Amino acid sequence: MIDFAELRRGMVDGQVRTNNVTEPRLVAAMLEIPREKFVPAALKSLAYIDDDLVLAPGNPPRYLIEPMILARLVQLADVQDDEHVLDIGTGTGYSAAVLAQLAQQVVAVEEDAGLAATATSTLAELGVANVAVMQGPLNAGWAKEAPYDLILINGSVDEVPAALFAQVKEGGRLVAVVGHGGAGRATVFSKIAGSISERVAFNAAVPALPGFQAAPRFTF
Template identity: 65%
Template sequence: MIDFAEMRRAMVDAQVRANDVTDLRIVAAMLETPREKFVPASLKNFAYIDDDLLVKPGTPARYLMEPMVLARLLQAAAVAPDALVLDVGAATGYSTAVLARLAGQVVALEEDAELAGQGTRILEELGLLNAAYVQGPMNAGWAGEAPYDVILLNGSVDEVPPALLSQLKPEGRLVCVVGRGRSGRASIYTNTTGGIGSRIAFDAAVPVLPGFEARPGFVF
């Protein structure tokens, strides 16, 4: 029988701690969250590899981000225990479950009804009562619970829509990967008194989050 708890510890030691994730709250949250519950049955044995995992094939396909990138994004976001977080593109809810152990309340935004249903069932099974799914266009955010202390985008995007940035609290932070493949950069957007500031945190390559493609420019 596979020892998922041991696999989880190995993942945290080799992928999270070894990649400059020093926030012990994140380490503890990932040790407590059973990633194998969030992937299809055929992938449970691979739940803790250092790679993105396909949770729904198709066009577009949907993935869980690799644990190292997720952990580093969460560390960059500096999620406080009382934070209100919007988890965009939550898919089956692994990132939401980790965030629920870090934050005060988590809103999981997902536009795919099947994925949202799966995620809701898993969160209920784990007893994570401070996280809930909402369904709607991911690139529009969820204004009904805004403003947020932290917004996480679960995948790479060509650009961050102004609608999402407008849902940040003062000093609120949005974290995501901007750019595709080797051009991907984990970026932090902060709502400052002078407007939205941004900085690059590290290089990262993760699957595309659909709906965030660059708008076509004008052709003269």
């Protein structure tokens, strides 16, 4: 029988802590949340490897991004315990479960109906009561519950749509990986006096999310 608790400790000690993730509440959350509950049955034995795992086929496929990258993105987001958070591309809900340990309330948006249903049932099974899973286009966010103190995008994007920046509260943040492969840049965007500033924090290669392709530009 697989000792998932031991694998979880190994993930945190070998992947998370060693990559400068030091926020105590985040480390505690990743030690507690059973990541194996959020992956397909055939992949449960791989739930704690340092790689992205396919959750659903598609163009592009949907992934659960590797633990270290998720941890670094969440740490970059600097989540506070009184904050209202939007988790875009939650997949089966693992990122929402992590954020739920850190924030007051999480709205998790998922476009794929099967993934959204799995996220809803898994979070309920684990007793995570402060997450609401919504189904809809990822690039539209969830305006009904806006504004948000923080928006986290679970995957790489060509660009962040203006519709998402509009859902960030004044003084709030949006965290995303902009660009793909080796050119991906983990970036925190801040809204100050209605304007958006950005700061690149580190390079990150994560799978792309659907719906965030840059619009074609004409050149002369």
